[in-house]
Structures are given as C-alpha cells and as structure tokens.
Amino acid sequence: MSHQTGIQANAEVKKYFGKCRDGKIRFLKISIENEQLVLSKYHAVKGSWEQDFEKYVPSLIVEDQPCYILFRFDSTNSLGHEWLLLSWSPDSAPVRQKMLYASTKATLKQEFGSAHIKDEMHATVKEEVSLCGYAAHQSGASAPAPLTHREEALQELQLADPHARYSTDSRQSTMGGVAFPITEAAEQGIIDLQRGAYNYLQFRIDLEEEKIHLSKAGQIALAELPRQVPGQQARYHLYIFAHSHEGDHMDSVVFIYSMPGYSCSIKERMMYSSCKGQFLDNLEKMGLEIAKRLEIDDGKELTEEFLYDEIHPKRNLHRPAFAKPKGPPNRGAKRITKAQSAQ
Structure with a gap:
C-alpha cells in the first residue's frame, strides 16, 4: 500500500531524483526528518561501481540510525542506469524508527521510480554494508528459497496429482484461521x-x-x-x-x-x-x-x-459437602422389599 505513513519526499529530494538520471551521481543517502524524506548526502561517480561501493557506502552508516541508500550501478536498461536500494535498519535502533522506515520504503520506491531499481538489500549489521556483504546478498538471492512445511506438502500433492490446483493461498470452508504475515x-x-x-x-x-x-x-x-x-x-x-x-x-x-x-x-x-x-x-x-x-x-x-x-485463579478449598436434594413431596411411603428365603 503506497504512502502508508503519509511521509513523502520534499522538493529537494524530488529534484535530485530527476537530476541523478544523468549518470553523474553515484549514490544518494535519504533520511526521514520532520515527517519528510530528505537528502542527507550524495556523491558523484569516481570509479567503477565496485570501487565506489567499497570506498563510500560503509562510511554512510550511522550505528543506531536507519536510512536508505540509493546506489547506481554501471549497468543500464531501457530507462537508464540501474540502481540498488539499500535499507539500513540496525537492531539497536528504536522500534519506532524501524517501523517508520519499513513502512515508508514503498513510498520512496514510488517517488524514485521502481522500474529504475534493479535490486533491494536490507542490512542490520555493519558487516553487511560492504562489497563482500553485497556479494553474499546476491548469492543468497540467487539460491532457491527454502520451502516451508506447508509448501513441501503442497509440492507433494502437486506431484501426486498434477491436474489438481493447490496453492498456499487456497481457502477452505473448514480453515481454522487466516495467517496474515507479521511485518x-x-x-x-x-x-x-x-x-x-x-x-x-x-x-x-x-x-x-x-x-x-x-x-x-x-x-x-x-x-x-x-x-x-x-x-x-x-x-x-x-x-x-x-x-x-x-x-x-x-x-x-x-x-x-x-x-x-x-x-x-x-x-x-x-x-x-x-x-x-x-x-x-x-x-x-x-x-x-x-x-x-x-x-x-x-x-x-x-x-x-x-x-x-x-x-492465579483462586481455588475453593472449603466446598460444602454434596447435599442430596429432598425428594418430591407426597410421594408416599418407601417401598420395602424382603428377600425371599431359598426354597
């Protein structure tokens, strides 16, 4: 859902989003200040994208402060240069800040132009914000995602009956609940x-x-x-x-x-x-x-x-003994049965 937090880019950021398309800008650092996306830092292209990534990107990171980094690759597509969106959200940052940045990322992508973003990367520790960290990210992204137990079961069903249609989104009338993901x-x-x-x-x-x-x-x-x-x-x-x-x-x-x-x-x-x-x-x-x-x-x-x-529910240790209820009134005298003696 776009504009989840209502935060949008200010005029300066929108201006640079247009300017950086000329291929001269290597990266933009975007922060959230006063309920707006603001430009914190930018830098021109100096070397190859690998050289500039290793030289500049780690120094943009502040230990307890989330941010976004838009980094330009040397590769291009039909729209121009391709970009990496790096979301820095350290574990030590306040929960409210992490919530704010997580829910504003969709707005940033929309303002910048999602078609220009070739890859996205999320980092929580400084070691990930390096050229080696990005290589590890690429390696993990290229590997097939592990299947959940439910997906494995569905895969077995599909192999057993290829004509049937099963999916993790299937809804049944007997389903016990709905599983919405946690952000x-x-x-x-x-x-x-x-x-x-x-x-x-x-x-x-x-x-x-x-x-x-x-x-x-x-x-x-x-x-x-x-x-x-x-x-x-x-x-x-x-x-x-x-x-x-x-x-x-x-x-x-x-x-x-x-x-x-x-x-x-x-x-x-x-x-x-x-x-x-x-x-x-x-x-x-x-x-x-x-x-x-x-x-x-x-x-x-x-x-x-x-x-x-x-x-800690209270236990009643002094329950009264069970009292047998009285029988209905005027029911007559009790019947007395005598055991017959053996003949």
Whole structure:
C-alpha cells in the first residue's frame, strides 16, 4: 500500500531524483526528518561501481540510525542506469524508527521510480554494508528459497496429482484461521520485548495490506495499561505483568485481544477473530511463552486484581459437602422389599 505513513519526499529530494538520471551521481543517502524524506548526502561517480561501493557506502552508516541508500550501478536498461536500494535498519535502533522506515520504503520506491531499481538489500549489521556483504546478498538471492512445511506438502500433492490446483493461498470452508504475515518491525518489537527493552506492545491489522503491524511499544506502568486500549478499534496487546505470587517475583506475559463491541466494522471483527490463532502460534514459534490469553471489551477491565486472578485463579478449598436434594413431596411411603428365603 503506497504512502502508508503519509511521509513523502520534499522538493529537494524530488529534484535530485530527476537530476541523478544523468549518470553523474553515484549514490544518494535519504533520511526521514520532520515527517519528510530528505537528502542527507550524495556523491558523484569516481570509479567503477565496485570501487565506489567499497570506498563510500560503509562510511554512510550511522550505528543506531536507519536510512536508505540509493546506489547506481554501471549497468543500464531501457530507462537508464540501474540502481540498488539499500535499507539500513540496525537492531539497536528504536522500534519506532524501524517501523517508520519499513513502512515508508514503498513510498520512496514510488517517488524514485521502481522500474529504475534493479535490486533491494536490507542490512542490520555493519558487516553487511560492504562489497563482500553485497556479494553474499546476491548469492543468497540467487539460491532457491527454502520451502516451508506447508509448501513441501503442497509440492507433494502437486506431484501426486498434477491436474489438481493447490496453492498456499487456497481457502477452505473448514480453515481454522487466516495467517496474515507479521511485518519486520513487529517481529523486531517482539524480540525486543523478550530482551526486556519493552513491557508492552500493541498490534494492529492493516485490512487492505493484510499484514500485522506494530502500532505501539514502550515501558508502561500497570495503571496506564487501560488507557492504551483504543475505544473504537480492535487490537492485539502483549503485556509483561510483573507481580508477586506466594513470595516469588514473576513476570508473566499476557496476550490481550481487545474488541470494543459493534463500534468496529464486521470485516474488522472477522479479521481480528480469524487471525488471532495464527498470530498466537507465531508468537510461540518465536519463543514467547504466554501465561494467559484474555479477551476484553473495554480497557477498564485491565486492573491488577483482574490480571492476578486470571493468572492465579483462586481455588475453593472449603466446598460444602454434596447435599442430596429432598425428594418430591407426597410421594408416599418407601417401598420395602424382603428377600425371599431359598426354597
């Protein structure tokens, strides 16, 4: 989906996007500042693309700050020179920055012209931003992608019956849920939660893009948790509930599915309900151990007492003994049967 964040290129960037077509510019470094795509740095062609890549590109990288680098190859197509779009998004960068850059990349490609981009590369560590790193990227891109278990099963079905049509997009009436992919920023947020960088994450489903995005991340107190729940939209939430139980300190991960009744559209209610199971499966595959799964209508339900009782339900140790109910009135005297003596 284009312009996902509403961020667009400023006038200077648009000007250079046209100017760099003359073949004299080797690279442009593009950053997001003040809700705009801005030109941070550029450089003219000096040597071959390999020489210029090795000499200039690594120095453009700032440890904790994501950016885009548009690098011109020496090869051409019918439109002119071909380009590489390098997305730098280090693990140490704030989640919000990584989310912003991940969701603005489509806008950058549209502004620059997708047809001019020959290759795309994503880097998270400095070692990848080198000529050797790019060669490794090319080697990985040329290799066939490994098949998932589902794709392997589908391949076997197709080999067994070549006339049948099977695909990973097939929908069946008995399907238990819909599996929307989790964005890269959302995956990183889950990893950061496990590392202790955050104790709260909120996820939303983009109904048009059909992806699960991270919409909030932070360290929040329990008293602030109810205010995080939107009153008009459905959401998934992860919260680390820090508490004491029987003298031990515990950090319990709670999954919360908030659905504020019929203020949401039918499609939104269906999508959140259908995606929940697959989303939880993905969380568990990422190593997240969820202590409790909750469904709520209103954020006001999320009190300390409520969470504690859900994770540690009270056991009733003093249940009254079963009392046999009285029989119906006026049913007459009991019948007495006598055992007959053996003849």
